[in-house]
Amino acid sequence: MAIWEKVRSEFxxxxxxxxxxxxxxxxxxxxxxxxxxxxxxxNAIKMGAQLTVRPGQWAVFVNEGRIAxxxxxxxxxxxxxxxxxxxxxxxxxxxxxxxFKAEVVFVATRQFTNLxxxxxxxxxxxxxxxxxxRLRGFGTYALQVRDPAQLMREVxxxxxxxxxxxxxxQLRNLIVTRLADLLGxxxxxxxxxxxxxxxxxxxLGQRLAQEVEGYGxxxxxxxxxxxxLPPEVEAALDRRNQIALSGDLQAFTTYQAGIAMEKAxxxxxxxAAAGVGMGIxxxxxxxxxxxxxxxxxxxxxxxxxxxxxxxxxxxxxxLLAGQQQLGPYTAExxxxxxxQGQLTAASLLWHPGLETWQRAADLPELAVLLQAPPPPPPIxxxxxxx
Numbered sequence: 302m303a304i305w306e307k308v309r310s311e312f313x314x315x316x317x318x319x320x321x322x323x324x325x326x327x328x329x330x331x332x333x334x335x336x337x338x339x340x341x342x343x344n345a346i347k348m349g350a351q352l353t354v355r356p357g358q359w360a361v362f363v364n365e366g367r368i369a370x371x372x373x374x375x376x377x378x379x380x381x382x383x384x385x386x387x388x389x390x391x392x393x394x395x396x397x398x399x400x401f402k403a404e405v406v407f408v409a410t411r412q413f414t415n416l417x418x419x420x421x422x423x424x425x426x427x428x429x430x431x432x433x434x435r436l437r438g439f440g441t442y443a444l445q446v447r448d449p450a451q452l453m454r455e456v457x458x459x460x461x462x463x464x465x466x467x468x469x470x471q472l473r474n475l476i477v478t479r480l481a482d483l484l485g486x487x488x489x490x491x492x493x494x495x496x497x498x499x500x501x502x503x504x505l506g507q508r509l510a511q512e513v514e515g516y517g518x519x520x521x522x523x524x525x526x527x528x529x530l531p532p533e534v535e536a537a538l539d540r541r542n543q544i545a546l547s548g549d550l551q552a553f554t555t556y557q558a559g560i561a562m563e564k565a566x567x568x569x570x571x572x573a574a575a576g577v578g579m580g581i582x583x584x585x586x587x588x589x590x591x592x593x594x595x596x597x598x599x600x601x602x603x604x605x606x607x608x609x610x611x612x613x614x615x616x617x618x619x620l621l622a623g624q625q626q627l628g629p630y631t632a633e634x635x636x637x638x639x640x641q642g643q644l645t646a647a648s649l650l651w652h653p654g655l656e657t658w659q660r661a662a663d664l665p666e667l668a669v670l671l672q673a674p675p676p677p678p679p680i681x682x683x684x685x686x687x
Contacts, residue, residue: 313346316360317353318407335446336453336463337407345400352377357411359449362387363404366459368450408449412521413465416442418473423531424481428491436491437529438480440502443522444472451517472513476523479508484528491530492538498525616666621649621658635667646671 318337354360354374362369362384369386381388387403423435444465446452457463483505489497506523513520530538617629620638630638638644646662661667 313341313344314350315353316346316350316405318355318358318360320355320358320409332464332466333409333413334462334464335409335413335468336457336460337409338461339405339407340461341402341404345402346379346405347400348379348381350379352379352405354407357409359408359410359446361406361408361449361453363406363453364402368453369403371449406453408446408452410446410449412443412445414441414443414522416444416465416469416472418442418476420477420480424477424484426484426491430490430492431534434491434534435531436484437531438477438525438527440524440526441522442472442476442520442524445519445521446517447514447519448517451515453517455516468516468518475509475512476505479505480525483508494528498528501525616652619651620644621651632666639671 316339318339320334320337352360352372353376354372356374358374360372362371364387370384377383387401417439418441419439420437423437425433426436427433456468480501483501484494487494487501489501494501502523502525505525506520509520509523529535615631617631618635619626619628620630620635620643621627622643635644644661646660648661649658650661650664650667651658662671
């Protein structure tokens with residue numbers, strides 16, 4: 302009896318994949334198991350054994366590397382009549398009841414979601430408006446096995462365990478390569494791509510469908526979450542938009558001055574606040590004085606230290622930066638240059654009427670711009686206690 306029990310223990314009578322130990326969380330599928338081989342450990346499978354295939358699984362019998370019968374979700378009692386291909390491979394007679402040896406491989410056929418893709422390096426695209434630009438992109442996709450036998454033949458082979466990470470790198474490379482082709486052929490300007498993510502993702506999915514089908518797989522979802530320009534290009538576009546919103550350079554100068562005032566307000570005790578406040582006040586005084594002069598009453602002749610332009614035609618200055626002449630600039634524009642650090646007391650300026658270039662600090666009408674802020678008040682004396 303003991304010998305018979307030992308022999309019976311070497312026969313497998315229950316075959317299943319419990320899928321225990323899988324990770325949890327939003328990115329759990331990134332490392333999920335795709336293919337799992339039942340650990341037969343050299344034992345034979347008893348004819349009449351029970352096979353359990355859970356939802357989202359597919360079981361495949363393999364004999365000496367040849368794929369035989371497959372089973373979808375359900376519970377089966379193994380017999381020669383539901384193992385026709387395996388019976389043929391093993392040359393078993395109909396109704397054969399002795400144990401047999403074969404590998405049982407389970408394939409996960411559920412959807413694997415929230416898988417990531419992204420560009421490792423920027424993709425160079427030629428845009429009609431911006432010229433050559435580099436784009437980075439990322440998104441997500443969902444994957445499903447549509448042909449377990451094809452997947453085993455083309456991807457997993459005889460591996461006893463295969464997870465999503467084993468194929469995700471290849472899929473990411475495919476997505477990025479086809480995306481680069483698509484962007485190169487796209488008629489959409491780079492600045493309009495965000496409004497066409499769905500259209501681009503649909504076209505990208507169609508281009509990839511046939512390639513992943515060769516692996517026995519299918520993309521059930523493919524999303525483009527972002528296509529972005531380099532930070533320096535975005536900064537240049539922001540500045541261009543600021544100018545466009547302002548309508549002209551004069552309005553843009555005022556806009557920049559407003560930004561400088563906001564920065565000064567954030568640090569009311571700093572030197573920048575004192576300088577900006579003085580300069581902005583003088584600039585606004587010039588504008589008010591110019592408006593008043595245009596409305597009728599003549600303005601008095603400005604003194605030597607008056608802000609240029611108060612009641613007189615606007616004076617234009619040229620700035621020497623290195624060996625390059627910049628300008629002409631109005632007084633308000635010089636105010637912005639000062640805030641940006643491009644105009645200092647030592648900067649060389651020239652305007653019509655001057656014989657030679659002069660230091661900014663030597664021009665009376667600009668000296669007020671470059672004055673050092675007054676020192677802070679002394680610490681107040683302590684108030685004696687009553």
